Amino acid sequence: MSKVSAESKRDSNVEKIFDEPNSVPPKKSKRWPMFLGLFVAVAAVSGAYYAYDTLYGSKHVVTDNAYVGADIANITPLIAAPVTEVHVSDTQHVAKGDVLVVLDDTDAALHLKQAEAGYQQALRAVKALNATDKTLLAQIEGRKADQQRAEAQYTMAEANFAKAKIDLERRQTLVENGSVSGDELTMAETAFKNAEANLGAAEASLAAARAGLEAAQGQQMANAAMIEGATVEENPQVLVAKAQRDQAQVNLDRTIIRSPVDGVVSMRRVQVGERVQPGMRLMVVVPLNEVYVDANFKEVQLEKVKAGQPVILHSDLYGDDVEFHGTVVGFSGGTGAAFSAVPAQNATGNWIKVVQRLPVRVALDPEQLKDHPLEVGLSMEADIRVAE
Structure with a gap:
């Protein structure tokens, strides 16, 4: 009995040994479906990503780094x-x-009254200059008449002087022959001296008349320069006073x-x-009907972004149920790092490149803002349709 059981046990072990190699192929046959499934899954994900990028991703740039702003x-x-x-x-x-x-407005009202008084005073002063100009013109005519009279007197005195000189010379010649008495010679000498004095006086009067005429003409020219080429309202003196009055009125209105x-x-x-x-x-x-959105996109997102492209926006305040429609207006002149109080020192040896963000200004539809107003500083999500 023991010998038979030992042989049967040995035979079972031999069969087990020969059966083990035959069990390997089934394990290998189970791995192929796994690899095939993995390949199909990767292909499906890649295809889905390619389809997403082609149909949607390449036509949109999206950011949630956007905030409402306004020109307050x-x-x-x-x-x-x-x-x-x-x-x-x-x-x-x-x-x-x-x-x-x-x-x-107490002080402003008083300043306005003072300025109004100064304006009225300037008007009267210019009108007085116009009246003075007429007076000076009349004085010039009078000075011209005085000069003509002095010239006539000078001509008469000059003629009398010439006659007295001739009479004196004639009598001086005749007095040696005894034809003229000494009294006649004395009278001739006296007449000559009187004529000479009258000629000097006439000459002085003529010089004075000429000087008076020149003085009157000078005064008239100086007065005319103050009013020439302008009416009373357009006179510079009046314009200055009027400007001061208008400034006082502006200060009162303020x-x-x-x-x-x-x-x-x-x-x-x-x-x-x-x-x-x-x-x-x-x-x-804050003009809430004129707010805009500054969307800070990464520089790698802006290749296809241009002014005029449509933008779809959502606000955290209203959620996805409210959709705002906007338009790209333009780009900021620099990134936030460039305009910061302490700009980045990119020339240092320990420099690390950081993707920058550039603000993109988006104008909103005023009609939508009436129904769903936005406050300055609220967060927004912006989606630019670059394909359009």
């Missing part, structure tokens, strides 16, 4: 004055032209500060009774 209006006074009224508060909607702040745009009031800092100075920020008005 800073409300600042242009004159120094105390605040008497503040008509708005933060979050309040205002329209263009609405009164925001009222300043004390005591009422109005909103320059439609929008929402933010950052209100002014209080009643506070004395403000020119350039001091009182508040800002």
Whole structure:
């Protein structure tokens, strides 16, 4: 019995040995379907990616690094004055032209009255110059008459002097023959001296008349230069006074500060009774109907991006249910790193390249903003359709 069992056991071991090699092929036959499945999966993923890139990815550039912006209006006074009224508060909607702040106008009103008085005084001064010009012209005519009279007197005195000289010379010749007495000679000498004196006086009068005429003409020319080539209203002196009056009126108008745009009031800092100075920020008005989006795309995404391409945007505020339509306006003049207070030192030895982002300005549809307003600083997701 033991011998038979030993032989049967040996035979079973031999069969087991011969059966083991025959079990390898089934294991190998199971690996081929696995490799085939893996290959099919990789091919499917590659094909899906290729299809996605061809049909969608190559026609779109997307970023969630986008934020709402606006050209806010800073409300600042242009004159120094105390605040008497503040008509708005933060979050309040205002329209263009609405009164925001009222300043004390006492000083501005007084300056306007002074400027108006100066303007009226300038008008009267120019009118007086016009009247003076007519007076000076009349004086010139009078001086011309005086000169003509002096010239006539000088001619008469010159003739009398010539006659007296001839009479004196004649009598001096005859006095040696005794034909003329000494008294006649004396009378002739006296007449000559009188004629000579009259000639000197006439000459002086003529010089004075000529000088008076030149002085009158000079005064008239100086006066005419002040009013020549312009009416009373166009006279430079009047224009200066008028400009001062207009400036005073502008300063008075500036005591009422109005909103320059439609929008929402933010950052209100002014209080009643506070004395403000020119350039001091009182508040800002954000024009929510004119907001835009600055989408910061990677530089490797911008190859096909051009101005005028359509943009689809979604806001985190409204979610995917609200779709905004925009248009690419243009590109910023530089990246954020270039305009930072401490720009990157790329020339150093430990430089590491970092992909930069360039802001792309996107204009939004104003009609959509009326239905779904956006505030400055909100996050957006931008999708530019580069294929269009």
